[in-house]
Amino acid sequence: MFQQKVLRRIVASRRSLFNNRKFHASRCIAADALDMSDTFSRRHLGPTDDDAKSMLQSIGFDSLDALVKSTVPANILADKELDLDPALTETEALALIREMANKNKVMKSYIGQGYYDTIVPGVILRNMLENPGWYTAYTPYQAEISQGRLEMLLNFQTLVCDLTGLAMAVASLLDESSAAAEAMQMCFALKGKKGKKNKFYVSKDVHPQTLGLLQTRAGVVGIELVIGDHTDADFTGKDYCGAIVQYPNTYGSIESPGESYKSFTERAHEGGAMVIAATDLMALTQIAAPSTWGADIAVGC
Numbered sequence: 001m002f003q004q005k006v007l008r009r010i011v012a013s014r015r016s017l018f019n020n021r022k023f024h025a026s027r028c029i030a031a032d033a034l035d036m037s038d039t040f041s042r043r044h045l046g047p048t049d050d051d052a053k054s055m056l057q058s059i060g061f062d063s064l065d066a067l068v069k070s071t072v073p074a075n076i077l078a079d080k081e082l083d084l085d086p087a088l089t090e091t092e093a094l095a096l097i098r099e100m101a102n103k104n105k106v107m108k109s110y111i112g113q114g115y116y117d118t119i120v121p122g123v124i125l126r127n128m129l130e131n132p133g134w135y136t137a138y139t140p141y142q143a144e145i146s147q148g149r150l151e152m153l154l155n156f157q158t159l160v161c162d163l164t165g166l167a168m169a170v171a172s173l174l175d176e177s178s179a180a181a182e183a184m185q186m187c188f189a190l191k192g193k194k195g196k197k198n199k200f201y202v203s204k205d206v207h208p209q210t211l212g213l214l215q216t217r218a219g220v221v222g223i224e225l226v227i228g229d230h231t232d233a234d235f236t237g238k239d240y241c242g243a244i245v246q247y248p249n250t251y252g253s254i255e256s257p258g259e260s261y262k263s264f265t266e267r268a269h270e271g272g273a274m275v276i277a278a279t280d281l282m283a284l285t286q287i288a289a290p291s292t293w294g295a296d297i298a299v300g301c
Helices: 002-019 049-058 064-071 090-101 122-129 147-164 176-191 208-221 261-270
Strands: 199-203 224-228 240-247 274-279 297-300
Touching: 049 064, 176 199, 176 208, 176 240, 176 274, 176 297, 199 208, 208 224, 208 240, 240 261, 261 274
Parallel strands: 199 224, 199 240, 240 274, 274 297
Antiparallel strands: none
């Protein structure tokens, strides 16, 4: 028992000395097998104490505290140490997070309206989403994580073209509602005329979150929204720049009741309007591509 107590004290002492180092380097190794070897600081690049001292001296300071005091205004500089809990190792942090997460209650979601659960096959999860080769093996490239992510986006664009049947895809980071608003503005730019051809038809069966964003964007750019049953849309006046339908619609039907989407699209085209299909990629693995009934643009997530 006495030996165990002494052993614990030695481990705690070594861990305290390591965690209290001002600077850490990834090449720092444990003194012996009893040291905590999964501390976060060991896995991050950083200067050694000697490196830091040399850099400080080269810019005229003898300590990091002196450097901070010379650069941070005194009125915002704290005069006491932060009251923080002792640092956790990675193992301890994961255990704590898991304990907190276990307090959550996982319920079934019946909200629908585009918020659908999916099952990701293990082979896809491990080899695509969890594969660090996509985001660590390349030089970071501006807003994207890396060239690996660009390659993955290219693969995604190719998949989108296959599922929608359209010739070109843009793999942006927009949600479905924002993408629908961008598509509406594209219709207005290509077909619309301010004051003459500024109407845009919205099926009443579009997801409510998408409708809300369309209304917000339309009011800013000068587009007049007309909301209703797609069967009742009248394009004979040739004053519409575009229209949008949900496929499958917000209630889960593949097409909204009434006129077929193909017939609706034909009438819209005759009136000089473009048609947007707000769709779901998982659904498109089982139902006809939007291009088969004439959609000009497809958006979704």
